[in-house]
Amino acid sequence: MAQTHPDPVLQATDVTKRFGGVVAVNGMSLAVHRGEILGLIGPNGAGKTTMFDLLAGSVAVSSGSIRLNGVEVAGSPAHRRIAQGLGRTFQIPRPFAGLTLVENLLIARQHQTGERLWPNFAAWRRIAAEERAARDKARGLLDLVRLSHLAGEPASVLSGGQRKLLELARLLMADPQVILLDEPAAGVNPSLLEVIIDRIRAINAGGVTFLLIEHNIDMVTRLCHRVIVMAQGARLAEGTAAEVARDPRVIEAYLGGAG
Secondary structure, three states: OOOOOOOEEEEEEEEEEEEOOEEEEEEEEEEEEOOOEEEEEOOOOOOHHHHHHHHHOOOOOOEEEEEEOOEEOOOOOHHHHHHOOEEEOOOOOOOOOOOEHHHHHHOOOOOOHHHOOOHHHHOHHHHHHHHHHHHHHHHHHHHHOOOHHHOOOEHHHOOHHHHHHHHHHHHHOOOOOEEEEEOOOOOOOHHHHHHHHHHHHHHHHOOOEEEEEOOOHHHHHHHOOEEEEEEOOEEEEEEOHHHHHHOHHHHHHHHOOOO
16 A cells, blocks of 8 residues: 555545535545545445535535645536546446447546647647557556456446446546545445455555545455544544444444434
8 A cells, every 4th residue: 555644635624515404514524645545434324425525526515625735626616626636436437338448538538739629730740649648548547457358348348346447447547646436345246346456455556545435344444544434424433444343433323323
């Protein structure tokens, strides 16, 4: 695993989200340190997914602060946060089923000269070079996630676990510093889950920071440096997986149905 750094790369302070009269996230704070894998767990309805939506920018905060590399991003939309180094996966990946795996990755590339009209005529050599580099990068990332043998196949042929790996590779095309992983183990068979765990470790060792929501406690225990527990929209406990598993408040939150 990557060496952690004391300065947070992603920090949320007193974040609250209200949907009408319902408070989904209530004064939640967390700090994700550079290079670590941080787990966010809690019973169903605890507010974890809403917190991810707030961090990623797909939902606006009602109040509070979200800082990425020390810069306030609470008012920035999701596409801008991706450009700033914060990416997010989803529990149910939705690739472009009719496109090949390579094409799915190429769609995610950022800051290409050819995206603007005039350079297509004035700088065609540079655009061609960028296209070759992007395709090489896409193939390299497919190799990283063990999908290179399917590079030319449509995404429709993939299993659920393979789609999660494809989504992870597609996100890596944007060179994120932090990845929010939403239940990477959900619906994945045990053998492919081992591949996902191994690839998360490898990507983390390459310098990418992770914050993950996961109900598979074995996966959390194996991967996460720290774990934060949410219940009823708020922060309940923090520690190693073993420490929070022994915390009476956490036991009550799960067994008592809090959230």
